[in-house]
Structures are given as C-alpha cells and as structure tokens.
Amino acid sequence: MKNYSATNLAFIFSLLIISLVILFIFIVDTLFNLEANWNYIFLFTGLSFIISFICLRILLFSYIYNRIKLIYKTIRKRKRGKGLDTVKFNRNKDLIKQVDEDVNLWAEEQSKEIKKLVEMANYRKEFIGNVAHELKTPIFNIQGYALTLLEGGLQDENINEKYLKKIEKNINRMIGIVNDLDSISKLESGQLSLKQKEFNPVNLCHEVIENLEDVIKEKKINIQVIKNYNENKNIIADKERISQVFSNLLINAINYNNENGNIKIEFFEMDKNLLVEVTDNGIGIPEEDLPRVFERFYRVDKSRSLNTGGTGLGLAIVKHIIEAHKQTINIRSSVNVGTTIAFTLKQA
Ligand SMILES: Nc1ncnc2c1ncn2[C@@H]1O[C@H](COP(=O)(O)OP(=O)(O)O)[C@@H](O)[C@H]1O
Ligand SMILES: [Mg+2]
Structure with a gap:
C-alpha cells in the first residue's frame, strides 16, 4: 500500500x-x-x-x-x-507524502535561487575587479606624467607638451573605458531601449570609416566597402548603436591587423535581412579562443590588447547590440590569415 x-x-x-x-x-x-x-x-x-x-x-x-x-x-x-x-x-x-513532495520542491527552488545569487555575486566581484584593473593603468600613467610636470617638467619645453599630450591620451582611454562600461551595464541589465529608425547602413559605414581616418592612415590600412546588390537598401535599427557596432569591429580589424593590411566590409541581401561581413587579413584568433571572444573582458592576449588600448568589452557590446535587435552574429578566424565577423540587420 x-x-x-x-x-x-x-x-x-x-x-x-x-x-x-x-x-x-x-x-x-x-x-x-x-x-x-x-x-x-x-x-x-x-x-x-x-x-x-x-x-x-x-x-x-x-x-x-x-x-x-x-x-x-x-x-x-x-x-x-x-x-x-x-x-x-x-x-x-497521504499527507506525509504531500509534505515530502512540497519540501523537495521547495528545496529545489531554494537551491536554484541560491545558485543564481552566487552567480550574480561572482559576476559582480569579477566585474568590479576587472573595472578596477582597467582603470588602474591610465590613472597611474596620468599620475606619473603630472608628477613629472609638477617637479620641473613644466618648464622643460622638450617634454611639457609631449607629457600633456600623453595625459590627454590616457584621459581619452579612461573615457573610452567608462563609455564601454556604461554601454555594457545598460545592455546586460536590459535597460537599453532601442531608438529604431530607417537608415542606409552603407552610408553609416562610410561615416564610421571617416571618423577612423587618422588611425587607418597611420597604419596604412586599405579599406574596401562592397555592396552586393544594386539599389540602395535601408535597414530598421538604432542608428547610434549600429554605428557603435561598425566602429568596434573596424577598430578591432585595424588594431589586430598588420601594417598595410586590408579590411573589407561587404553587404549582402539575405531574405528580409542584410548580411554584413567585416573581414581583415590580420593576425587572426586561435581556434580555442574563438568561442570566448564575445565574453566581456576576454582577450586572446592581454599584453597585446593593452598596447592597442582595448578593454575586452568591444565584442561583448557588439553582440549585445545585435542580439537586442533580434539579429545574429558570428565569427570565423584563422591565425595569420585573418578574421571575419558576420552579422545580420533587418531590412526596412
Ligand atoms: N579582428 C580581429 N582579429 C584578431 N583578433 C581579434 C579581432 N577582433 C577581436 N579579436 C580578439 O578578441 C578579443 C576581444 O575583442 P574585444 O572584445 O573587441 O576586446 P578588445 O578591447 O581587446 O579589442 C581581443 O582582445 C582580440 O584578442
Ligand atoms: Mg575591441
């Protein structure tokens, strides 16, 4: 019984x-x-x-x-x-059986809740640790340059302007980090509301390239924009955020490229979407790192990224933005051959 x-x-x-x-x-x-x-x-x-x-x-x-x-x-x-x-x-x-079932169910719910809380606590700890680490470098740099200037460097015409420029560069780096942190925290907490409107993505891409002209020239990068369809096609999306996507992807394609490298941005029509592929022939990403490059703060080579000024947040932000638009993104890469990042956008 x-x-x-x-x-x-x-x-x-x-x-x-x-x-x-x-x-x-x-x-x-x-x-x-x-x-x-x-x-x-x-x-x-x-x-x-x-x-x-x-x-x-x-x-x-x-x-x-x-x-x-x-x-x-x-x-x-x-x-x-x-x-x-x-x-x-x-x-x-059977009341005892009912109690037993309820206790088990309750315990299960509790352990799930606890697991979630622990994950969140770990995430916060990791996030704060990473933020502190990222900000430390530019802050110490600024402190060093400012002290040198205060201790007589200001009068030395050989170094004063140079050091002030270095201070400015580090402040810009801090602004970049803070902006990235602002973006990622808004994106991850779902606070971001997209301001969707119709615009031409090819034109936007040209605008972003124009803004990056200095770095592109400095590294002698050759950039091509190829549109694989005849008429102009508009998309519906948040223009500012998509501009952030192009800019992050192009900065990566420049930073992780060799001098005189090539970058190709191709637009394809795909059903109701447009497919955009950003390809470079730079240093590439090892296969084992590929699944992790979209994680926040993840870098293939930490020392390399520090030289190029990345925070490890760029691709995480890009992925969040594309997914917030209910579109998809993926990456293919091989070391010393190059990298392609492909994502879709919704046609108007
Ligand atoms: N086009 C690329 N070519 C080679 N490596 C790349 C490329 N884009 C991203 N990566 C690798 O992926 C990591 C994560 O990219 P990202 O999130 O933009 O951070 P970062 O701030 O370091 O640029 C980079 O540190 C780099 O190692
Ligand atoms: Mg980057």
Whole structure:
C-alpha cells in the first residue's frame, strides 16, 4: 500500500486489532472450553471494528496529522511568502507524502535561487575587479606624467607638451573605458531601449570609416566597402548603436591587423535581412579562443590588447547590440590569415 492516508492507516490498525481480539477469544474459548456463541462474538467484533476505526481515524487526524499539517503550513508560507497562503490539502491523500513532495520542491527552488545569487555575486566581484584593473593603468600613467610636470617638467619645453599630450591620451582611454562600461551595464541589465529608425547602413559605414581616418592612415590600412546588390537598401535599427557596432569591429580589424593590411566590409541581401561581413587579413584568433571572444573582458592576449588600448568589452557590446535587435552574429578566424565577423540587420 502506497497511500498512507489517515483512513487507510485507521483501517489497517483496526483490522489488526480485531484479528488479535478474535484470536484471543478463540484461544480462551478452546483452552477453557467455554463454548461461546460465535454469532455474538462476530457481532461484537464487527461493532468493535467500526468503533476502533472511527476512533483511530479521529486520533490520527487530530494528533499526528494536525502536527504534520502545521509543518506543511509553515513550508507553504515560506515558499509563497507571508499572507498569500491558504493551505488546502487533500484529506484523502497521504499527507506525509504531500509534505515530502512540497519540501523537495521547495528545496529545489531554494537551491536554484541560491545558485543564481552566487552567480550574480561572482559576476559582480569579477566585474568590479576587472573595472578596477582597467582603470588602474591610465590613472597611474596620468599620475606619473603630472608628477613629472609638477617637479620641473613644466618648464622643460622638450617634454611639457609631449607629457600633456600623453595625459590627454590616457584621459581619452579612461573615457573610452567608462563609455564601454556604461554601454555594457545598460545592455546586460536590459535597460537599453532601442531608438529604431530607417537608415542606409552603407552610408553609416562610410561615416564610421571617416571618423577612423587618422588611425587607418597611420597604419596604412586599405579599406574596401562592397555592396552586393544594386539599389540602395535601408535597414530598421538604432542608428547610434549600429554605428557603435561598425566602429568596434573596424577598430578591432585595424588594431589586430598588420601594417598595410586590408579590411573589407561587404553587404549582402539575405531574405528580409542584410548580411554584413567585416573581414581583415590580420593576425587572426586561435581556434580555442574563438568561442570566448564575445565574453566581456576576454582577450586572446592581454599584453597585446593593452598596447592597442582595448578593454575586452568591444565584442561583448557588439553582440549585445545585435542580439537586442533580434539579429545574429558570428565569427570565423584563422591565425595569420585573418578574421571575419558576420552579422545580420533587418531590412526596412
Ligand atoms: N579582428 C580581429 N582579429 C584578431 N583578433 C581579434 C579581432 N577582433 C577581436 N579579436 C580578439 O578578441 C578579443 C576581444 O575583442 P574585444 O572584445 O573587441 O576586446 P578588445 O578591447 O581587446 O579589442 C581581443 O582582445 C582580440 O584578442
Ligand atoms: Mg575591441
């Protein structure tokens, strides 16, 4: 029997008691040769059975079951929060089993919650650690240059302008980091609302390239924009955010490229979307790092990124933006051959 309800338990116990009573009467009857009237005995035992069944059932309910019910109520209250609770349990079902099921369910929910909290706490710790680490370098640089200037460097015309420019460069780096942090925290907490409108992505791409002209010239990079369809096609998206996507991808394609390297930005039509591919023939990414490059703060080679001024947030931001638009992004790369990042945009 799997259902240990009060009724079933009372029935079993009563049956047991009555069997014992009959056995007892039978033994007494044969031992002392009383020649008892078995009709009365059966009537008596039948009545006793009913009485004992009723008594046992009431006892079980009022004594044990009420206590279990108390535990059950407490668990329910804890599970659902105070005030919400109206405990209903099935009297004909096994209450202990119900409690057991509820406790298990509750424990499972709790352990899930705890796991989530631990993950969040770890994420915060890691995030703050990374932020502090990123900001330390430019802050110490600025401190160093400022001290040198204060300790007489200001009068030295050979270095004063140079050091002020270095200070400015480090401040710009800090602004970049803070902007990236602002973007990633908004994107990750889902606070960002997209301001979608219609615009031409090819034109936007040219604008971004123009803004990066200095670095492109400095590194003698050759950039091509190729549109693989005839008419002009517009997309619907948040223009500022897509500009951030182009800019982050192009900066990577420049930074992780060799001098005189090539960058190609291709636009394809694909059903209701446009497919954009940013390809460079730079240093590439090892296969084992590829799945992780979209993680925040992840860099293939930390020392290399520090030289190029990256925070490790660029691709994480790009992926968040594309996914916020319900579009997809992926990366292919091989070391010393180059990297292609492909993403889709929704056609207007
Ligand atoms: N076009 C690329 N070519 C080679 N490596 C790249 C390219 N884009 C990204 N990476 C690698 O992926 C890492 C993560 O990129 P990203 O999130 O933009 O951070 P970072 O601030 O370091 O540029 C980079 O540190 C770099 O190692
Ligand atoms: Mg980057």
